[in-house]
Amino acid sequence: xxxxxxxxxxxxxxxxxxxxxxxxxxxxxxxxxxxxxxxxxxxxxxxxxxxxxxxxxxxxxxxxxxxxxxxxxxxxxxxxxxxxxxxxxxxxxxxxxxxxxxxxxxxxxxxxxxxxxxxxxxxxxxxxxxxxxxxxxxxxxxxxxxxxxxxxxxxxxxxxxxxxxxxxxxxxxxxxxxxxxxxxxxxxxxxxxxxxxxxxxxxxxxxxxxxxxxxxxxxxxxxxxxxxxxxxxxxxxxxxxxxxxxxxxxxxxxxxxxxxxxxxxxxxxxxxxxxxxxxxxxxxxxxxxxxxxxxxxxxxxxxxxxxxxxxxxxxxxxxxxxxxxxxxxxxxxxxxxxxxxxxxxxxxxxxxxxxxxxxxxxxxxxxxxxxxxxxxxxxxxxxxxxxxxxxxxxxxxxxxxxxxxxxxxxxxxxxxxxxxxxxxxxxxxxxxxxxxxxxxxxxxxxxxxxxxxxxxxxxxxxxxxxxxxxxxxxxxxxxxxxxxxxxxxxxxxxxxxxxxxxxxxxxxxxxxxxxxxxxxxxx
Amino acid sequence: xxxxxxxxxxxxxxxxxxxxxxxxxxxxxxxxxxxxxxxxxxxxxxxxxxxxxxxxxxxxxxxxxxxxxxxxxxxxxxxxxxxxxxxxxxxxxxxxxxxxxxxxxxxxxxxxxxxxxxxxxxxxxxxxxxxxxxxxxxxxxxxxxxxxxxxxxxxxxxxxxxxxxxxxxxxxxxxxxxxxxxxxxxxxxxxxxxxxxxxxxxxxxxxxxxx
Numbered sequence: 001x002x003x004x005x006x007x008x009x010x011x012x013x014x015x016x017x018x019x020x021x022x023x024x025x026x027x028x029x030x031x032x033x034x035x036x037x038x039x040x041x042x043x044x045x046x047x048x049x050x051x052x053x054x055x056x057x058x059x060x061x062x063x064x065x066x067x068x069x070x071x072x073x074x075x076x077x078x079x080x081x082x083x084x085x086x087x088x089x090x091x092x093x094x095x096x097x098x099x100x101x102x103x104x105x106x107x108x109x110x111x112x113x114x115x116x117x118x119x120x121x122x123x124x125x126x127x128x129x130x131x132x133x134x135x136x137x138x139x140x141x142x143x144x145x146x147x148x149x150x151x152x153x154x155x156x157x158x159x160x161x162x163x164x165x166x167x168x169x170x171x172x173x174x175x176x177x178x179x180x181x182x183x184x185x186x187x188x189x190x191x192x193x194x195x196x197x198x199x200x201x202x203x204x205x206x207x208x209x210x211x212x213x214x215x216x217x218x219x220x221x222x223x224x225x226x227x228x229x230x231x232x233x234x235x236x237x238x239x240x241x242x243x244x245x246x247x248x249x250x251x252x253x254x255x256x257x258x259x260x261x262x263x264x265x266x267x268x269x270x271x272x273x274x275x276x277x278x279x280x281x282x283x284x285x286x287x288x289x290x291x292x293x294x295x296x297x298x299x300x301x302x303x304x305x306x307x308x309x310x311x312x313x314x315x316x317x318x319x320x321x322x323x324x325x326x327x328x329x330x331x332x333x334x335x336x337x338x339x340x341x342x343x344x345x346x347x348x349x350x351x352x353x354x355x356x357x358x359x360x361x362x363x364x365x366x367x368x369x370x371x372x373x374x375x376x377x378x379x380x381x382x383x384x385x386x387x388x389x390x391x392x393x394x395x396x397x398x399x400x401x402x403x404x405x406x407x408x409x410x411x412x413x414x415x416x417x418x419x420x421x422x423x424x425x426x427x428x429x430x431x432x433x434x435x436x437x438x439x440x441x442x443x444x445x446x447x448x449x450x451x452x453x454x455x456x457x458x459x460x461x462x463x464x465x466x467x468x469x470x471x472x473x474x475x476x477x478x479x480x481x482x483x484x485x486x487x488x489x490x491x492x493x494x495x496x497x498x499x500x501x502x503x504x505x506x507x508x509x510x511x512x513x514x515x516x517x518x519x520x521x522x523x
Numbered sequence: 524x525x526x527x528x529x530x531x532x533x534x535x536x537x538x539x540x541x542x543x544x545x546x547x548x549x550x551x552x553x554x555x556x557x558x559x560x561x562x563x564x565x566x567x568x569x570x571x572x573x574x575x576x577x578x579x580x581x582x583x584x585x586x587x588x589x590x591x592x593x594x595x596x597x598x599x600x601x602x603x604x605x606x607x608x609x610x611x612x613x614x615x616x617x618x619x620x621x622x623x624x625x626x627x628x629x630x631x632x633x634x635x636x637x638x639x640x641x642x643x644x645x646x647x648x649x650x651x652x653x654x655x656x657x658x659x660x661x662x663x664x665x666x667x668x669x670x671x672x673x674x675x676x677x678x679x680x681x682x683x684x685x686x687x688x689x690x691x692x693x694x695x696x697x698x699x700x701x702x703x704x705x706x707x708x709x710x711x712x713x714x715x716x717x718x719x720x721x722x723x724x725x726x727x728x729x730x731x732x733x734x
Contacts, residue, residue, distance in 0.1 A: 104534045173541045181533045211545050215552025227702065230556060233641050234600060234698030234705070238559075245555050306647050519526075 011513070019114070022106035023513060024091045025410075030113050031088030032403075036479065038080035038120065043472050045073040050434075050468040053461050056453050066451035067137035068127070068153070074140035075157065078257065079164050080120055082391065085399045086260040087112075087171050090199050092410060094175065096504040096511065097193045099184025099520045104177035112170040119163035126153040139449060141246055144231040144239045148223050155224065158217045165214040172206035175199055184503070186522035190284070193502050194277060197284050198263030201291045205252045205259070208295075213249035216242060240305055247298035255294045257391060259287060261358075261398030262329060265351045267502075268405050269333050272348035273340030274499040279332040286325035286332075293322045303374045312371045319369040323362065330359055345497070346420035350401030353393060353428050361389025364439065379449075382442025388435045392471075393428075400427070400478065407482070408496045412510035413489030419481045426474035433467025572644050572693075573654040573681075577621075580656045580679045585619035591680055591688065597626060597640075597695040602705025604632040605666065607697050610673065618682040621656065625673045626695070630666035636704060637665045640695040649691045652681035663700060 011017060021027060048069045052060045061069070091109070095102055103109045126135040133151015136142070147154050179200045183192070192200075219230040220242070229235025231242045262283075270277045277283065299307060299315040307315070333355050342348070364386040368374050377383060400423075408414050437460035442448075446457045453461065492509040503522070507515055593616055595609035606629040616622050630636060640660040644650040655661075659674035666672060680691065699705035 104530075105538065169545045173538055173545070176541060177534045177537050180537060181530050207541060207545055208548050211549035212552040212555075215549050219553070219556075233696060234602075234639065234700070236639075236641075241556065241559050244559060245552055248555070306645075308647060 020110070022102070022110050024095050024103045024106070024109065025511070025513065027103075027109050027113050028088045028091030028093075029410075031084045031091060031116075034113075034116060034120075035081050035085035035088060035399075036482070038076050038084070039475065040479075041124070042073050042076035042081055043475060045069045045076070047468060047472050049073065050465040052451050053453070054465040055462075056455055056458055058452060061451070063451045064134065064137060065130075067139075067449065068135040070449050071136045071139055072123070072127070075123065075136070076120070077391070078140065078253075079161075080116075082257045082395045082399070083168065084116060086199075086202070086257075086395075089195070089260065089264065089399075089402055089406075090171075090175055093406065093504065094178055094196055094199060095182070096507060096515060097196050097502055098179065098182065098187050099503050099516045099522065100178060100182035101514060101517045101519075103174050104182050105174045108170050109174055112167045112174065115163050115167040119160040119167070122156055122163070123160040126156045129153065141250070142217065142220065142242075143246070144220065144223070144242050145233075147220055148232060155221065158221045161217050162214055165210045168206050168210045172203040172210070175203040176207070179203075184516065184519040184522050190281070191522065193263075194266035194280070194283055194287075195260070195263035198259040198266070198287050201287050202256050202259045205256050205291055205294065209249040209252040209256075212245065213253075216245040216249065219245075240302075243302050243305065244298070247301045248295075250301065251298045252291070252294040254387075254390075255290055257395050259291065261354070261395045262287065264398045264402040264405070265333065265354050268347045268351040268401055269336050269355075270501070271405070271497050271499040272345060272351070273337045273342050275336055275340040276501075277332065278335040278338075279328070282328050283332055286328040289325040290322060293318060293325075297322065300369055300374075303371050304378045316369055316371045320366060323366055326362055330355060330362075345404075345417065346415070346424055347401045347405035349421070349424045349428075350397045350404065353424070354397045354401065357389055357393030357397070357428075357431075361386055361394060364389060377442060379447055380442035381438040381446045381448055384448050385435050385438035385442060388438070392431055392435070397427075400424075403478075403482070405497075406504075407485055408492035409504060409507075409509050409511070411486050411489075412492055412508075413485050414492050414496075415481055415485040415489060419477060419484075423474060423477045423481060426477065427471060430467050430469075430471030430474055434464050434471050435467070437461075437463045437467075572642055572650055573652075574661075575654040575656060575679065577656050577677075580621045580654065580677075583619045583621075583679055584682060585617050586682045587617050589618055589686075590615050591618060591684065592690045593622075593678075593680070594690060594692045595624060595626075595694075596692065597697065599638075599697040600699065600705070601709050602707075603636065603638055603697055603699040604708045605630055605636070605638065605697060607695075616680055618680045618684055621677065621679045623657075623675050623677045625675050626659065627671070627673055628664065628666060628697070629671045630669060632708065633668045634704075635665060635667050637663050637700045638697050639663050639700050640697045643694045643696070645692045645694070646688060648685060649688050652684040653691060653693070654679050654681055660695060 011023070012020060018026065018030060021030075048061060049066065052058075052066055091103065094100070129135075129152055132153075134153055136147075136150065136153040136157040138146035138150055138154070142154070142157070179192070179196060219228070222228040223230050223232050223237070229237035231237045231239050233239060266277055266283060297315055297319045299311060300319045303312060303315070337352075344352070364382065368377055368383065368386060404415060404420055441457055441460050441464075444457065446453055494508050495505055496509060497505075503516075503520060504511075506520070592613055594613045595611060597607050597609055599605050599607045606627070608627055610625045610627050614622060614624060628638075642658070642660050644653050655676065655678045657675060657677040659676065664672070664674065676693075678693075699708065
């Protein structure tokens with residue numbers, strides 16, 4: 001502790017503290033705030049979409065702007081909310097969980113973060129360029145030929161994706177170096193908390209696929225401006241090639257968005273069930289198998305493009321195989337709760353909702369994996385319902401649960417439990433009203449990414465819109481609660497939760513600026 | 524302190540290795556372009572057709588017991604001001620039989636334009652059994668202002684065609700090879716046409732949205 005403070009000297013205050021900080025806790029906080037701000041930006045875009053879809057016909061926005069909203073909502077939620085939030089958790093928690101004084105590469109850590117706000121300013125600025133074609137509008141998957149034809153927004157999106165990619169790769173390298181080199185003596189790999197394990201595997205996924213995505217968008221850029229024809233059929237290219245490259249990135253990407261969520265839930269459930277995690281080893285192996293399988297299933301996003309039969313069969317079976325390790329995880333979470341002395345504080349409510357609702361999303365994923373069924377479901381609202389069940393009630397619920405779980409540790413104050421429970425119930429009810437009817441809409445044939453629909457879809461769409469607004473406005477409660485917890489609230493104890501286990505709970509709440517300058521001994 | 528120094532050394536070595544992985548994966552993204560072509564060539568997927576010489580085509584045994592309907596279609600991209608269509612809509616052939624059909628092209632603009640046709644065959648599993656002896660798509664076509672050209676396609680359907688396939692569709696997309704010229708004749712991609720598109724959409728939203 002003494003050497004660490006002497007080394008860093010007095011840390012600056014005010015804005016320069018945040019600009020120049022190399023402290024993992026500060027950087028974690030920055031990531032989490034960025035994610036929270038963009039959560040509201042991306043959420044507002046979702047509400048524009050839902051408001052337009054409240055009634056058939058065109059009411060509020062024109063179709064081109066509607067397309068910009070669907071594209072930007074996805075880009076912001078994926079790259080601006082879920083990924084930064086998980087990196088925020090990683091920054092705060094990984095060093096404290098493995099007994100390290102900080103991340104392995106603190107300066108690079110600062111850089112990884114500060115690239116992001118600029119990337120998102122670049123991306124969002126396209127909304128104010130409506131005369132030049134506005135924001136990217138071809139969907140977050142950026143398929144050519146639309147993206148080759150689109151306006152200036154596509155170029156901004158490509159450059160901001162390059163920046164996000166650099167940030168993610170640097171972040172991933174940092175996480176791997178921290179976990180492999182900075183563990184306290186005695187903290188063997190198989191003793192690490194599961195959150196650390198899931199992040200280690202996620203970091204390898206990031207390292208493997210973000211550069212591929214950067215390559216894909218670079219090809220788009222050169223096709224657009226420098227006369228190449230990677231995806232341009234006129235010059236001998238192939239638009240379908242982009243889909244293969246994109247989904248080679250895209251499928252591991254969806255596990256990047258969910259594996260840390262598995263980790264968070266695997267920390268929360270044992271705490272409130274007051275039992276150790278059931279099947280720790282199988283959890284680790286299941287996570288690794290999911291990550292491995294994620295590289296050989298990409299074409300299940302493209303069943304309808306005209307793949308050969310052998311390809312369809314291979315990708316169908318490989319996709320279904322993922323249900324096995326995922327099933328192991330769900331089984332282990334339920335078994336951890338089985339006969340535990342459970343209590344239902346807000347983090348646990350989110351974790352239980354996660355297990356229940358994520359499994360629904362996993363099940364609709366299996367339905368989509370069946371090739372003949374997918375020909376009907378493809379590009380319908382069934383797909384929209386599916387990925388919101390895995391991304392909202394999966395990733396976002398885990399993030400919210402994790403925030404409640406560690407907020408007392410980070411701030412030193414207990415949050416308001418009554419408000420937390422209100423937030424949970426409004427969120428979970430709003431979420432299900434918003435997204436459950438979308439399964440039916442999709443099965444009945446409503447296509448996604450279209451601002452208008454046939455009359456028979458009206459009622460379910462109105463349910464969905466009402467639910468979306470409930471879900472959206474409930475999050476303001478969360479913002480209020482976070483600010484309230486930072487500024488006031490009952491003093492949190494070191495232990496915070498009586499069932500919590502792990503190195504972070506041996507530190508005072510809030511932990512001092514520098515922790516574990518002398519590595520703890522782990523038995 | 525010794526431990527701290529070790530960690531710094533280890534970090535440096537690990538970061539170098541991981542950076543190499545990241546760079547390699549960036550390269551792999553580009554490597555997928557040729558790999559994908561090689562893969563498609565080996566497996567005969569992606570609707571790409573085969574090519575045989577005239578002798579091989581003549582030597583192939585005609586299977587009179589089966590008749591396959593070959594349909595023809597074609598279109599130009601928006602940047603190519605040509606009229607382009609098949610002169611016959613369809614033809615019944617026996618597998619192994621060499622057939623010639625013609626496509627019609629007329630340059631409707633007042634300048635010479637070079638175009639390239641890109642073929643596609645459906646269903647996909649028929650593509651590798653659809654062999655061309657001669658085709659206007661093998662080379663670029665130049666049409667003088669107002670010029671009309673009848674362009675032959677000589678093909679043979681391989682007797683190895685799966686028995687379930689009774690109809691094959693051969694489609695051509697004709698592209699303008701000069702990007703500047705393509706833009707001039709209305710290929711999307713410039714900001715102005717994008718803007719026009721938006722205004723048109725505003726005027727008639729329901730039709731434009733496809734709803």
